[in-house]
Amino acid sequence: MAEGQTTHGIEAIVLVRADDPDKKPILYACPKCGGLNSPAIYIATEERKHQAAREAAENCYTCRTHNTCDTCECETPKGWTRCESCRFKARLEAAVEVPDDGGPYCAFDGDEYFQELDQAADAGLEWVSPCDITYPRIDPADIYDSLLSDMHEDASIDDLNATAALDAAIDAFNKAQTQQSWFGDVKR
Known part of the structure; x- marks a missing residue:
C-alpha cells in the first residue's frame, strides 16, 4: 500500500x-x-x-474482506497471498514434466481421475498428473506392536507363537489384493 x-x-x-x-x-x-x-x-x-x-x-x-494477490494484484480470498490462478501456475511451473506412463491420471491439482489421456482431454483438461497406485496392505509390524503394547512391559515378538504362520498368511493376503487406490502427484 x-x-x-x-x-x-x-x-x-x-x-x-x-x-x-x-x-x-x-x-x-x-x-x-x-x-x-x-x-x-x-x-x-x-x-x-x-x-x-x-x-x-x-x-x-x-x-x-480480501487480500491482494502478490503476483497479479487481483482480489484474493482472505487467508491467501496469491489468487487461485497464480497458485496453480506456480505449482505447474514447479512440477516436472514426465513421459506418459500409460495412466491412470489425475487432473493436475484436482480430484478427477481418468484411465486414459483421451478421457482427460475430453473433460477439457490441459494438464494431468500421473497417479501413484497403491493396494490394500497389512503391515505385520503394526499387528505385533499392537499385541505387544497390551502385554507386560518387557514383552517381545519372541513371546508370541506362530508368527511365521501369521507372516505367511499376511503375505498371501497382501499379494491377493487387486483393488487399486490412485493418488495424483502434482510434482510430476
Whole structure:
C-alpha cells in the first residue's frame, strides 16, 4: 500500500497513558473493530515496532474482506497471498514434466481421475498428473506392536507363537489384493 493508505481509509487509533506528559504511544487500535496491536510483539527497532503495530491496526485482518494477490494484484480470498490462478501456475511451473506412463491420471491439482489421456482431454483438461497406485496392505509390524503394547512391559515378538504362520498368511493376503487406490502427484 502507498504511504498513508489504509484498508479502511482511516488511520489507527493511537492509545497513550493518560498520565504520560509526553503522550508516547503504547498501543494502536483498528478504527473499525477496536482490535489492539502492540509494538511489544515485534522484534525490531523501536521506530519499526511502532510502525508495524500501526500498520497492523490500519490494515486489520479481522476487518479485511480480501487480500491482494502478490503476483497479479487481483482480489484474493482472505487467508491467501496469491489468487487461485497464480497458485496453480506456480505449482505447474514447479512440477516436472514426465513421459506418459500409460495412466491412470489425475487432473493436475484436482480430484478427477481418468484411465486414459483421451478421457482427460475430453473433460477439457490441459494438464494431468500421473497417479501413484497403491493396494490394500497389512503391515505385520503394526499387528505385533499392537499385541505387544497390551502385554507386560518387557514383552517381545519372541513371546508370541506362530508368527511365521501369521507372516505367511499376511503375505498371501497382501499379494491377493487387486483393488487399486490412485493418488495424483502434482510434482510430476
